[in-house]
Amino acid sequence: MTALAAFSEAVSIVFSWPTPIWVVIGLTLGMIAGALPGIGSSLGMAIVLPLTLPLGPINAIILLVSMYSGAMYGGSISAILVNVPGTGGAAATTFDGYPMAKRGRAVDALSMSATASATAGFMSVLTLLLISPILIEVVLLFGSPEYFLMAILGLSMITIVAEGSIIKGLIAGAAGLLVTTVGIAPNSPELRYTFGSLGLYDGIDFIAALIGMFALAEMLKLAGQEGGIADADIDLSGNTFSGVRETFSHPLQVIKSGYVGMFIGAIPGAGATVSNFLAYGEAMRSSDNPDRFGDGEPLGVISSEASNNGTIGGSLIPTISFGIPGSGSTAVLLGGLLMHGLRPGPQLFETDLQITYAFLVALLLGNIFIILIGVLLVTRLAKLTQVDTHVLIPMILVLSMVGGYTLRSNWVDVITVLALGFLGYIMVRKNYSIIAFVLGVVLGPIAEENLLRSLQISGGSYEIFVTKPLSLLITAGIFVILLGPYVKPALERRLT
Amino acid sequence: MSSKSLYRRLSEGFNQEQFLLLVFVIGSGAALVETFRFNISSAARFPRLTGTVVFVGALLLLFSRYLPKTLRTAVEESGGVFEADEEFERRQQEVEERQQVEDEPTETKLIETDRSEISTVGRPIHDSVFTGLAATGYAALGFAVGLLWATPIFVFAYGYWFKLPRYLTAVLAIVGFMIAFGFMSVLGVPLDRGQLLVTGGVF
Numbered sequence: 294m295t296a297l298a299a300f301s302e303a304v305s306i307v308f309s310w311p312t313p314i315w316v317v318i319g320l321t322l323g324m325i326a327g328a329l330p331g332i333g334s335s336l337g338m339a340i341v342l343p344l345t346l347p348l349g350p351i352n353a354i355i356l357l358v359s360m361y362s363g364a365m366y367g368g369s370i371s372a373i374l375v376n377v378p379g380t381g382g383a384a385a386t387t388f389d390g391y392p393m394a395k396r397g398r399a400v401d402a403l404s405m406s407a408t409a410s411a412t413a414g415f416m417s418v419l420t421l422l423l424i425s426p427i428l429i430e431v432v433l434l435f436g437s438p439e440y441f442l443m444a445i446l447g448l449s450m451i452t453i454v455a456e457g458s459i460i461k462g463l464i465a466g467a468a469g470l471l472v473t474t475v476g477i478a479p480n481s482p483e484l485r486y487t488f489g490s491l492g493l494y495d496g497i498d499f500i501a502a503l504i505g506m507f508a509l510a511e512m513l514k515l516a517g518q519e520g521g522i523a524d525a526d527i528d529l530s531g532n533t534f535s536g537v538r539e540t541f542s543h544p545l546q547v548i549k550s551g552y553v554g555m556f557i558g559a560i561p562g563a564g565a566t567v568s569n570f571l572a573y574g575e576a577m578r579s580s581d582n583p584d585r586f587g588d589g590e591p592l593g594v595i596s597s598e599a600s601n602n603g604t605i606g607g608s609l610i611p612t613i614s615f616g617i618p619g620s621g622s623t624a625v626l627l628g629g630l631l632m633h634g635l636r637p638g639p640q641l642f643e644t645d646l647q648i649t650y651a652f653l654v655a656l657l658l659g660n661i662f663i664i665l666i667g668v669l670l671v672t673r674l675a676k677l678t679q680v681d682t683h684v685l686i687p688m689i690l691v692l693s694m695v696g697g698y699t700l701r702s703n704w705v706d707v708i709t710v711l712a713l714g715f716l717g718y719i720m721v722r723k724n725y726s727i728i729a730f731v732l733g734v735v736l737g738p739i740a741e742e743n744l745l746r747s748l749q750i751s752g753g754s755y756e757i758f759v760t761k762p763l764s765l766l767i768t769a770g771i772f773v774i775l776l777g778p779y780v781k782p783a784l785e786r787r788l789t
Numbered sequence: 790m791s792s793k794s795l796y797r798r799l800s801e802g803f804n805q806e807q808f809l810l811l812v813f814v815i816g817s818g819a820a821l822v823e824t825f826r827f828n829i830s831s832a833a834r835f836p837r838l839t840g841t842v843v844f845v846g847a848l849l850l851l852f853s854r855y856l857p858k859t860l861r862t863a864v865e866e867s868g869g870v871f872e873a874d875e876e877f878e879r880r881q882q883e884v885e886e887r888q889q890v891e892d893e894p895t896e897t898k899l900i901e902t903d904r905s906e907i908s909t910v911g912r913p914i915h916d917s918v919f920t921g922l923a924a925t926g927y928a929a930l931g932f933a934v935g936l937l938w939a940t941p942i943f944v945f946a947y948g949y950w951f952k953l954p955r956y957l958t959a960v961l962a963i964v965g966f967m968i969a970f971g972f973m974s975v976l977g978v979p980l981d982r983g984q985l986l987v988t989g990g991v992f
Contacts, residue, residue, distance in 0.1 A: 346976060458865050460846050464813060467842035471820060474836040483832035486823060509924065516920035518909070684961065687947040690924055691940055691965045698936055699978045707928050715921060716812070723806045733839075741835040748834070778866055 296426050296646065303650030306351060307658060312651075315352045316659050319359025320666055326360065326379075327367020328677040329685060331515045333380040334364030335621035339507040340689065342500050342629055343696035350633035351648055355655040357629045358605075361622045362414055362659045365565060365602045366667055369406040371678040373594070374399060374529075379678075382565025382601035385573035389586065389593030396589055397530045400671065404536030405591055406598040407667030412540070413551030413599035415660040417606025420555065422653050429642040432614045437750065438757050440615065440638065441743035442767040444736045447561040447617035449774045451729045459778060465726045469733020470740060472497050472713075479742045480749075492705040501697045501706040502713050502734045503628050506727055507621065508693040509714025512686045514721060529675055533668050539591050546576060550596040554603025559610045561732070564620030565601035572600030602663075605656065613637050613649055616739050617732070624731045631735070793913045800907075800915065810851045817843035910952050923947055934983035935990070937973060940965045 306312060326337025338360050345353035368380030373390035386406065393402040421428075435443070448470075452462025475486045476496025487493040540547065550572035557568035576596035577586045586593050604620070611617040616637035618624040630637060641649045667674075697710040717727055751757035759765045821840040824833035849856070853864050908916050927943035941962040948958030973980040973992070982990040 343972075343976075458850075460850060460864050460866075464843055464846040464850070467839045467846070468813060468817070470839040471817060471836060471843055474820070474839070478829070478832035481829040481832045483827050483829040485827065485832060485836065486820065512924075513917045513920050517915060517917040683947075683951045683953055684957070686920065687944045687961055688965065688968070690920075690927065690947075691944070691968050694924070694928060694931065695936055695940070695969050695972050695980065698931070698980070699972050699976050702978055704932055704984075707931070711925060711928055714924070716809070718917070718921075719805045719809045723809060725809070744835060745831055748831070779863055 296429070299646035300422075300650050300654075302647040303654050306647065306651045307355070307654045312352055312355060312655070313658070315348075315356045316359045316655050317662060317666070319356040320363035320659050320662050321670075322356075323360035323363025323365075324367035324370075324666065324670070324674055325677060327364035327383075328370040328379050328674050329680060330371050330375075330377045330379050330678065331511060331518075331682060332685065332689070333368065334361050335625055336507045336511050336689070337364060338622055338625040338629075339500075339503045340692040340696055342503070342625065342632065343699045345629060345633070346699070350630075350635055351651055353633050354626070354629055354635070354648075354652055357626050358609075358652050358656055359659045361626060362602065362605055362656055362663065363666075364622070365414070365605065366407055366410040366598070366663050367674070368601070369410070369594075369598055370403065370671070370674050373402045373406065374675055375678050377678075380565070380601075382569050382604070383597065384566070385569040385597040386594055388573065388597075389588070389590045390597075392587070392589035393591070393594065398589070399529050400531030400533055401536040401539070401591075402531070402594050403671050403675075404533045404668055405540045405594050407664050407671075408537045408540040409547055409550075409595045409599040410602040411660040411663040411667070412547050413554060414602035414605055414663065415657055416548065416551050417555040417558075417603045418609075418653055418656045418660070419606075420552075421606040421609060422650070422657075425642075425650075425653075428610065428614055429646075432639055432642050434763060435615070435638070437743040437746040438761070438764045439767060441740055441747055442758060442764055442771065443615040443617060444740040444743070446767055446771050446774070447611065447615070447736065448729060448732060449771050450561040451726055451732060453774055453778060459775070461724065462726045462729050463775075465720065466729035466733045469502075469730040469735075470737045472502065472734055473499070473737025473741070479738065480745050490705070492703050495701070495703075497709050497734075498700050498703075498706050499734050499737075500628055500632060500700055501709040503625055503731060504693050504697050505710040505713030506717040506731050506734075507625070508689055509710055510717030510721055510727070512689050512693075513714065513718040515682050516686055518682065529671075533671075537664075537668075540595055543592060543595055546592055546595055547599045550576065550599035551603035554600035555607035557600075558604030558607025558620075560607075561611055561617050564608060564622075565604040566620075568600040568604050569597040572596045572603075602660075609653075613641050613652075616736065618735065621728050621731065624728065624735050627735050796914055797907065800918075807851065810847045813843050813847035814851065817841075817847065910950070912950060916951075919950055920947075923950070932983065933985040934987050935979075935981045937966070937969045937980040938983075938987065940969045 322337060322341065323334060326332045326334060338357055341360065345356060348356065364380060365382055368378055368383030369386045369390065370379060372378040372383040372386040373394050376387050376391040378384045378387055390402045448466040452459050452466060473496065476494055478485055484494065553572040553575060554568040557571060558564060573593060573596050576592050577583045580592060608620055608623045612623045612627055614637065616627060618627045627637065635641065635645060635648065693710055694707060697706045700706050720727055720730065747757050759768050817840045820836055821844060824837050827833045849864050853861050856864065908914065912919065923943060923946055927939055930939035930942060944962040944965045945958055948961060969980050972978060979990055981992050982988055
């Protein structure tokens, strides 16, 4: 199927009933999850995953990508109104969004956020669509050794991007991979770590792991905090259209921040949490009046919000091409793809190309809806920031437990939710990368299958990972990434 | 010694990171040993690779204080690829300080609450500990009688502990029941059946 034919089929899929309604539902759910401090896109998407079981793969993934997109905007609502970012990607929005709200320009800031998010999101997805023919060529160059190495490269990237020691990141990633070895081994009938329990024959379900790590761990953390921000004053004054106008009067800032987001989003582990700070810093550096930043400067809101939605297009590149999610949300998205039988890599660029394009077209459509829903529902969504956390926690726990059991009607999944929830809670508190662990859980089966297949091809020799130029390049990349932080200071000392 | 002060002493003495590392060491160690019992050698390759990384890494962290200084520095080395520049960090600090001054009354109140109580609702154990126990109890009760019936009981227990208004707890319990019922109806999962009681289900 040619790219053009696939694109035209994708357009007809997205615009045929009831797909557009899933886009709207996904965006609205995403905005709600994003606006609720402590919930965010990964958690919201993780608890919705089991509910997508009765949907077809296309509608299920469209619902999830729309949630991802909506949550990026939703995170700015609480950041602007109550100075608490709904998602990590909206942290820099608080610097100028909250001061703007305090000066009676809350609606201006919110509409700026919606416009910048939608414009940059649209732009980054459009760019992804335009570069997809090149991406297809690159993806088709990859074989089993390269896919295994890409999985290791993705995990290595996360260990150096995440805060805290590299060893902690490596342990987290490897522990995630180890969890996936429970059950029947790939390419052989060996039963591993099942202890004679039938419930463990199919292994640990990665969706249950995602729910435990994102939902339960987060709820345990949230339970220990004050019971919400119900008493915070919210003054919804300002003008919607002046915010939209102001955003469009700074097109270069939107484009620049959007592409900063897209570039950072393509790096596994970085995501919107990093990109919004980088884009904000860059906007401040290039401004004629950097002193205004932090005191209600509209460019601060525009740059931060354009960058976080810009990451969406970028983070989809490694996710759909190599099965390496760039963030927690894309890890859940990858979980959704696998759950619905869609395998990242060549399949999504050859036989299922129209499905890949359908996600991207749905995201383009979603970005148009963001402005409409964001501007129209802003006063309703603002109320969400006042919801008490003790109202949310029991509901999220019910959704997590029931959702976990629903996956396979297997109590092992409920135990997985609980055990990994507790583990995740301590990991978050002690600065171990949850994203690395989750990535390990999602990538484990893909990595092991490709490792074993590569070794079968080479007759058991590990040389296969360095003989071809592409695999040699990736292997070298892994060593540079892992050894760089140790070697760089020594080199700098020697040079000075 | 009262149960409250005993709990405080126990919780203060519990080192979460050491516990986590012990879990990693024991779990990966057991996984590594088990690989030697596999009948097919290729099935052992991946768990051995990943298990070794977890085992060695967790041991290094667990005993980092006994390592030579160079090795300890390497173990604690941070990646820090995306470190913000000094100017940005200075500005960020300025903004945070200014906003802290503006919001001082609320902040002070929150800090005082945190220092004097281990629970935000004046209970004798940490809120996170209760939530963890409640979630475990919910799962256990769900196993015994079915998650559909365990849901409202869990929500009532949670609402009572966190002193939510009674009407709100009742509303949440109904919503929780409806969520479970919705899952059961739409996805056809037997949530009304327990493993010990109500084994035949109701619906």
